[in-house]
Amino acid sequence: MLWTKTALFSMSAVFSSLHPTLQGIIAGRLGWDDLRPVQEAACQAAADGRDLLVVAGTAGGKTEAALIPVIDAVLKGGLPGVACLCLSPLKALINDQEERMLEICTPAGLSVAKWHGDVGKGERSWSGGDPPHILLTTPESLEVILLDRSLRPDLAHLRFVVVDEVHAFAADLRGVQIRCLLDRLDRLAGRPLQRIGLSATVGNPGEILAWLSGPGREAGLVASPVRPGKKQFSFSLAVGKEEQAAAVAGLVAGKRALVFVRSRSEAEGLATALKGRVDRLSVHHSSLSAAVRREAEASLSVPSSCVICTSTLELGIDIGGLDLVVQVGPPTSVSSFLQRLGRTGRRGGAARMAFVLGSDLDLLLAAGAIEAAARREVEPLRPPSLPYTVFVQQLFLALIGAGRLPRRSLLTSLLSSPVLAGIAPDDAGAIVDHLLATTHLAADGPFLMPGPAAEKDFSRSHWSALLSVFSTGAAFRALTPEGEEVGDLDARFVAGGVGTVCTLGGRRWRIIALDPGHRIATVVGEGGGSRASDRRPFWSGSGAPMSPVIARSVQGILARGRSSLPLAKREQAAVRGIATEIGAGIPAEGFLVTECSEGIFVLSCHGGRLNRLLASLLAQALGDGPKVRASDLCLLVEGVTGPDPAGEVYDALCAIRTRPAASIALALPLPDPADWKFGPLLPLPLFARMVAADVHDCDALAEALAAAPVHTGEETISGASSPDFP
Incomplete structure (x- = not known):
């Protein structure tokens, strides 16, 4: 059931139905004279006891939409114990939400507590004391509470469970863990608890609501209409690290800015390059200590401050009056792009994002993401089926x-x-x-x-x-001789040994001792500027591949030969140049097979994951000899020696398109079970079945291949190169 602002009551009727104490807090503390439509609709739906999914834009009032009906019920019912549990994907998000919730709950006489790994042990337990009315935690910390026989009984009085940023959970194994936890909480309480999910970006909200709620339960979707707001984009081409750093420095000068990069290593590298060029420069990523991350978050309250970050600052932390978001490189998904764009423009001004891009191809990808977002195309989420x-x-x-x-x-x-x-x-x-x-x-x-x-x-x-469904990896804790935690370093990186100088959190550190048994790297601050001998740290794990939604959007641009965005002449010329380089007759969908100087070029705008799987299938179909390389938008086949190389690749693609999912699953290589936590504990046939269903998604892969016709270019690219192929 969809609840919108055209629902049953007027706003004033909903507001007047709230507990008088809550009315006074909303009017006096928050300064609101009424509720927003999404909050009004959430209150109405929650009053019916339904599970809810609240979908509203960044800074759209989702947190209050969940919190207001919870506080109203607690005040009216005098509920004992923990009445509401809030599950969040990030510790930083919990820290931010705690402050916002205290602003409303404290005047109402309600207590709020947070429990996660960065909270001191003495603050994490209420054993022997009064449990909080509202508890904010992560799935992993909730497992700890449920195993504690002195704390678990206080969850028996639960009435509500709020899952914040539900899109960050639903499509992976951590989401499966959360759903198991929700069912266990129902059994502990002896009744169905009311579940409320919050999200700003989800492509299939009805399916995610059904996943969150489960069969046989009443559920409602609360969707806030998207308010068109002014958005400003700029694009800078910066080839190489030095040009990139100069471009970022010029953009953030005198501004309060977030700079998003693709990886922790890139964040450290850019911070080193910007040293001395930017005032109040900080770094924020998952391998930094809690204290370093909190310091970076706090710095954004000061004008003319810049934080270089990964996705750790992408979700709903209320950063406040940012002037600018800088995106280094193209975004890999529309969802991520919208989250990052939503960090700015929160105080009624225009949302401003500046792209710093390394090539014309990066510009094309960025334009594809913006166009898809403008059409409200967001990646659908598919929960695992065989976890x-x-x-x-x-x-x-x-x-x-x-x-x-x-x-x-x-x-x-x-x-x-x-x-x-x-x-x-x-x-x-x-x-x-x-x-x-x-x-x-x-x-x-x-x-x-x-x-x-x-x-x-x-x-x-x-x-x-x-406690966790994911391996944390063999990281070394970087500690000063005084025991101050700086962050984590990858085990492969510290293999460089004692004496290594590296950056962590934007500061230079020297490793002076290693304790492999306890996985501790003792570090001391290293003065002076960066030197050529310094090593940039790296961590295990690869970045997210380009999503099929962006890839399809890019193919539409190439087929038209131009972007629908109001790009500058130079930028439109860059887009046309890539389309011209590929050749005439670019289809709006499907594959394009044509020759280039390096071999056979296959335009395959299906995103990185599908293209890597297709490359494996195509290499098998072509037999020994030819090599197939994959990127987010295309394949390059080298070494086809027959009389008609393009025709041979064309025929192989056509044959692959007819293969059923079961045949595809058998043909794809099986990854190492050790790459999955608990993977080595599975019988190998079941591990293979899980990979086929939830990693390779062979059913969807077969469907996508069957729906994509294969085209040949009208003209051969004689002597040309494949366009910016990595």
Whole structure:
């Protein structure tokens, strides 16, 4: 059911129905004379006890839309214990939300507490004291609370669970963990808790609402109409690190700005290049300590301050009056682009984003993202369908909490969660049998319990390895001799040894000692400016591939030969130049096969993930000899030696398009199970099935290939190069 501002009551009627104390806080503390439409609609829908998904633009009042009906219910009902649990994807977001919630809750006599890894142990427990009315935490920290027998009973009084930035969870294994947690909280409370999801960017809100709520429950979508606002974009071409740094320095001078880059390593590199060029320069990414990140966040309250960041500052932190967002390189998804754009323009002014791009191809990708956003095309989210690894995690957590459980009732309980419904009982049984064979489980008659292998692998630090569905990697904590934490360094990076000088948080540090047993790198500050011998730190993990939504938008631009954006003449000429270089007859959809000087060029605007899989299938189809390289927008086939190389590639593509999903799954290489936490604990056939369903998404891949016709170019590119192929 969709609730909009045309719903049942006028705003004044909804406002007047709130508890008098809450009315006074909204009017006196917040200075509002009424509710926004999205808040009014949320109050009406929440009053019916429905699960909700609130979708509204950045700074659209989503937090208050969830908080107002929660506070109203607590004040009217005098609810004991923890009445509302707020789950968030980021610690920084929790820190920000705590301040906003305290502003409303404290005058109402309601307590708010946060619990995550950066909160001191003494502040994380209320054992023996009064639990907070509202608790803000992460999924991993909630697992800790549920395992604590002195704290868990206080969650039995829960009425509401708010999942903030739900789009950050829904499409991955962490989202599966959250859905399992929601079902466990229902069982603990003995009744369905009201679930409220919040998001600014989701391409398929109805499906995500159904995922959040589950079958047989009443649910409503609260959608705020998108208010057209003024947006300003600028584009700077900067080839090379020095030009890039100069461009960024010129853009942020005298402004309060966020600069988004693609990786932690890029953030550190750009910070080094900007040293001395920008006042009040800070760095923010996930490998920095909590203190360093908080300092960076606080710096944005000061005029003429700049923070270089990754996606850690992309979500709903209320940064305030930013003057500018700088995007270095093109965004990889429309959702990410909208989140970053929404960091600015929050006080009634225009949202301003400046792109610093390394090539004309980057300009084309940026234009594709903006055009797709203007058409309100956002990436749909697809939750995993065979999350075997989360099943293993939840199985062990259940056993750790209870000590031992009957096999039949344990599996029945786990598989009753709708998010695990795709796992067949026979598959669950096969996993248990495999864990018994590896001694990760032990059996005592009908009872299961953790086995010796599980004790060895997971039991350290009170079984903390079971709390997360993702591996944290073999990072070394960078500590000063005084014990101050600076951040984390990748184990491969510190292999460079003692004496290495690197940047972390924009500052130079020298590694003076390494303790591999405790994974500690002792560092001291290194004065002076950067030197050629300094090493830029790197971390494991690759960046996100270009989304199919942006890639399709780019193909539309190429087919037209121009962007629909009001670009400058030079920028439109750059777009036309790429289209001309590819050749005539670029189709609006499907593949284009043509020859170029390096081999056979295949325009395949399907995004990085699909193109990498297609490259593997095409290499197999062509046999030994030819090599296939993939990028976000195209493939390059080298070494085809037959009389008609383009025709051979064309025929191979046509044959691949007819392959069913099962055949594609068998043909694709199987990744290393060790790349997945709990992956090595799965029987190999089930691991392969999980990869085919949720990593390669072979059903969707087969469907996309079948729907994409194969075209040949009307003209051969004689002597030309493939356009900016990496």
